[in-house]
Amino acid sequence: MSHESDAAAIEADREAFRSYLRDHNLPATAQRLVIADVVLGTDRHLSAEDVATEVKARGASAGTATVYRTLDVLVRSGLVVERDFGEGFKRYEASRGVPNHEHLICTVCGRVTEFRDERLERMTTLLAEAHDYSRQRHRLVIYGLCGDCRRGPAR
Numbered sequence: 323m324s325h326e327s328d329a330a331a332i333e334a335d336r337e338a339f340r341s342y343l344r345d346h347n348l349p350a351t352a353q354r355l356v357i358a359d360v361v362l363g364t365d366r367h368l369s370a371e372d373v374a375t376e377v378k379a380r381g382a383s384a385g386t387a388t389v390y391r392t393l394d395v396l397v398r399s400g401l402v403v404e405r406d407f408g409e410g411f412k413r414y415e416a417s418r419g420v421p422n423h424e425h426l427i428c429t430v431c432g433r434v435t436e437f438r439d440e441r442l443e444r445m446t447t448l449l450a451e452a453h454d455y456s457r458q459r460h461r462l463v464i465y466g467l468c469g470d471c472r473r474g475p476a477r
């Protein structure tokens with residue numbers, strides 16, 4: 323994706339969040355908007371702590387409770403998805419690209435690699451249909467050892 327379409331997609335997400343707040347009679351506070359900007363404006367998988375740090379770096383301040391509540395609203399709005407990589411805390415990422423990528427996680431160093439595979443898209447559709455579902459989305463996480471960890475420290 324080019325930077326321009328990224329920017330357009332991010333702006334569309336921000337707009338969608340503002341309408342979600344309006345539609346649910348939730349005040350669009352400066353704190354909520356900056357938290358949304360942080361999560362929606364990156365392709366990274368942020369923890370709540372990462373979000374709080376980034377909010378502070380932007381000269382705003384939001385308590386942990388506000389960060390969690392806002393992340394919760396973002397997840398309910400469908401704009402953000404929650405990820406559990408088994409680290410003992412959740413990570414959050416914008417859902418725009420989510421139906422399109424899966425994750426591999428190294429159980430030693432924690433590296434997260436994204437991939438996309440058409441065969442998997444087709445297979446999950448077939449599996450869903452075989453069980454009388456119409457497929458909307460899925461998530462897959464493959465745990466294993468990354469190449470670096472498998473090969474060990476360079477000699």
Ligand SMILES: [Zn+2]
Binds near residue numbers: 429431433470
């Ligand atoms: Zn590794």
